[in-house]
Each structure stands twice: as C-alpha cells, then as structure tokens.
Amino acid sequence: MNQNIIIIDGSYNEGGGQMFRSALALSVLFQKQFKIINIRSNRPNPGINNQLLNQITLITKIIKSEVEGLKLGSQEFSFRPLEKFIPQDIVCPAQTAQSITLILQSLLPISINTQKQISITIHGGTYLNHCPTIEAWSTIFVPIINQMGLKCIVNVLKEGYYPQGGGLIQAVLNPIKNTLNQLIKKEFTKINKLNCTYLLGSPCDIQIFDHQIVNDLKQYTENGQLIINSEIKIVNSKKFKKCYGISLMSHSNLNSYDYTIINDSDKSIEETLVNVINYAKQQLEQQTCLDEHHQDQLILLMSLAKGKSEILVGKPSSHTESLIYVIQKFLPECLIEFEKTNIKDNFIISVQGVGYMFE
Secondary structure, three states, X not given: OOOOOEEEEOOOOOOOHHHHHHHHHHHHHHOOOEEEEOOOOOOOOOOOOHHHHHHHHHHHHHOOEXXXXXXXXXXXXXXXXXXXXXXXXEEEOOOOOOEHHHHHHHHHHHHOOXXXXXXXXXXXXXXXOOOOOHHHHHHHHHHHHHHOOOOEEEEEEEOOEXXXXXXXXXXXXXXXXXXXXXXXXXXXXXXXXXXXXXEEOOOOOOHHHHHHHHHHHHHHEOOOOOEEEEEEEEOOOOOOOOEEEEEXXXXXXXXXXXXXXXXXXXXXXXXXXXXXXXXHHHHHHOOOOOOHHHHHXXXXXXXXXXXXXXXXXXOOOHHHHHHHHHHHHHOOOOEEEEEEOOOOOOEEEEEEOOOOOOO
C-alpha cells in the first residue's frame, strides 16, 4: 500500500455517503489516493449501497483509476486516480430511484475541471427523502454557485418519484476561469415570497392550504405581506396513495430556504402540511442564510475557492462535521473555523479556500 494513502474512517460522526462522494471528488482533483474503511457502518444496511455503487462505477468509467472493494455491501474501498477529468458529456442511467441531486453533487467538482462545456444527463429520482429535490437544487443551490463563478443550467425533462424513479434531467456546466470566487452570506433577511409544490395522488382544492401556510408564516415577514405561488404535481405511487409530500421554499431579498418533506407513510395532506409548516418555522426562527441541506453542499466548493468564504448557519449538522473531516484529510492547509454569533445556536462558518486552479 502507498504510504501516502489517505485513510478515512467511514464510521466518523453520521458516516453517510456524502463522505464517500466528497472523498472521490477531492481525490480526482488533487490526484491523491485514499482508502475508506467502515463504510456506512452506522447505518442499518452498512457498506456500499446501490446509490453509492452506481456513483462510484460512473466515476471510474470517466476517470482512469485503480480500485479495490467496488461491490455491493463492501465496507472497505480503495481508489487511486490515474488522471483528471477527461472532457466528455456524461450519461448516468439508473437501475433504481437513485437521487439525481446526490449524483450531481458527486460529479460537480470534477466535471468543471475542464475548459469545455459539459452536459450531464441523469436518470433517477427528482423527489426523495433525506436529500435536496431537483427543484431546490435548481432554485437555491445553482444561483449560489453561479455567484462563485460556476455557471450551471439544469433542465428537468421528466419527474421521477420513489420507489419507481423514472426522472430525467440534463445539467449543462460551463468551464471556470482559473478559480472559484469566495462566498459571503452572513446577512439574514425576512421572507417575502413562497413557492409550494403539492405532490398528491389526485387533484384537490389547495387554496385553503395556501392560506394556512401564508397565515402561519406571516410572522417571519417584514410587513406581514407574503406572496405564495403553488402548484399540484400528481404522483402515481402505490406506496403513497394520499400525499407523497410537500415541497415548500421561502425566499427573501437575499436568501432562500427549502422545507421539503417526503412522507415515509401514507399521510394525508393535512398531516403533511402541519409537518412542513413546523419545519419551516423551526428553520426561520434560527435566522440563518442557509438551510441545513445546502450548507453541506457548499462547504466543499468553498474549500476549493480563492479567499475566505463565510456563511451564517444554524448548529452545524452531523453531515457538515463529517464533510469537514474529509476535507481536512485531503487539504490540511484549508482552515475551517466556527464563530458563535449572538443568536442561539447560530454560527459563522469560515473557510480559507486553497484557490484550486481549474484547468
């Protein structure tokens, strides 16, 4: 074994797949070999699952590399990149309802490491539990990374829902000139607009639900005025016959937040609505600039950027702490600090990026 190999303990903190995805991206960008042990050992089904297997297999097809342990259920995996990203369009088929946004997250850093426009076509799920929806990714995450100089356009060609999947998107990434820009998001502003998507088994009158959302969230606005735009998407699901879920996003002059809930049982729209509103209240009361899902995705890009990035967040999630652990394994020179604010459980996360030069 190479003495310079980076060893990552996959049981650290939440021990999820994000550690794996981030390690692969950093390994390719910096041409560093790594081995991850105890893969997803904190999960009910430890080891490499179908989602990770598909992502790793895809990357090994794009990047010439040497791998060990690439099989379903494996709890140890070694990866040695032999080259950086080869400019080519990517097509990612799906054998399961894999999360499209998680695949995008893993491909994003290495796909922009080229001076050619790249098209990524991905089949899978657009709305799944425990990961950002493609709608949130497109309307919240993409505008932020555009500020950092990463120009991305996402087109949703077909929606796909768990467990069937069947969604299809195309993302177009433009090359970066030299380095990513630093990101500064430290100012909280009250909300003024809502977007709500009801994922239902059959049509219904949603006006009463829109009114309930607006009424319950008015206290978080500047002047009590709150505009809501809503729509229904019909989901044919044997698993969720009533309400598949509700995707609620709020917007202010500076920030946007995602409060999506996909049901884990066949709940009514009324039950789901209560959960979504409570989730939104909990997040808005924190007075941060980002919801917990998007802070995780941004920190990796902040570590690559030039200069010091700073974001205002709530109490760092276990996903965030696991991601920082992986980043500092690859980039010990990347200084990541937490500064407590005068609001309970709020922090400024500062990341002194390494100024990675994209080729």
